[in-house]
Amino acid sequence: MNFVMTPIGVIRTPFSDKSGMPIQPRFSQAVGRVEVFEEYAAGLQDLEGFSHVILIYALHRSEGYSLRVKPFLDDVARGLFATRHPGRPNPIGLSTVRLLAWRDRALEVEGIDVLDGTPLLDIKPYVPDFDARPDARAGWYENRPPDKEGRS
């Protein structure tokens, strides 16, 4: 059983190609604009009280996948599902970003790490009770080489 996903908007960012793009939003102060298509705009109501949102999007430029990949932040090949590599069986990406402003059908966000033109699939409010596990252990990521700190 397959599931067909249809973009509900588009993410505008300063990144027209992968070079120079931050590896992950925590290390980015880049500002982007999440434009929701008119027919979905009413669904943005009540987001103004949230400091962060989770963007779910299609990794539209990724082509195929490998089950073992060398992460950007490591020197060793890892199992794909232990990485955030964009080449995945289902090319779904997620990024938690800071919500700076909300106007009509657009969100201005900080900490964006996706290519300009990325198709938006969903927006979810970030709720620390559900989403924050500050003490989680992060396997190989915690022991990655010092030259792979991920700050671009």
Added chain:
Amino acid sequence: MNFVMTPIGVIRTPFSDKSGMPIQPRFSQAVGRVEVFEEYAAGLQDLEGFSHVILIYALHRSEGYSLRVKPFLDDVARGLFATRHPGRPNPIGLSTVRLLAWRDRALEVEGIDVLDGTPLLDIKPYVPDFDARPDARAGWYENRPPDKEGRS
């Protein structure tokens, strides 16, 4: 441009219907089993160092959506994208769960909040640097009625 998603596995849980299901994983100690199909099993390597993973799945029982919904945890209708309601234009769900054990092609996880048989679309490692924002403000959720604490 549409995107076709194909399940990479299935999530086994104690919840055969929506009644009695925890609202969100933070409030659940329920144990589930994430079974990845054989062809993807090699991608689970290196997950053993992670205490938590993010499951991405199809909300396969949701039917249609409304842009204003009354959340389980509130008495007031809210914009859909300010809620985690399962009825969404693209029925993608995400849950952060504790990784208890990993054997062959199955993960045993704690804190599961999905229906038995939920189609798995992706697994991502939970990395606090990327995913934890413990001080995030959570809008209406922080001011919800005291009888809607969400602990099932």
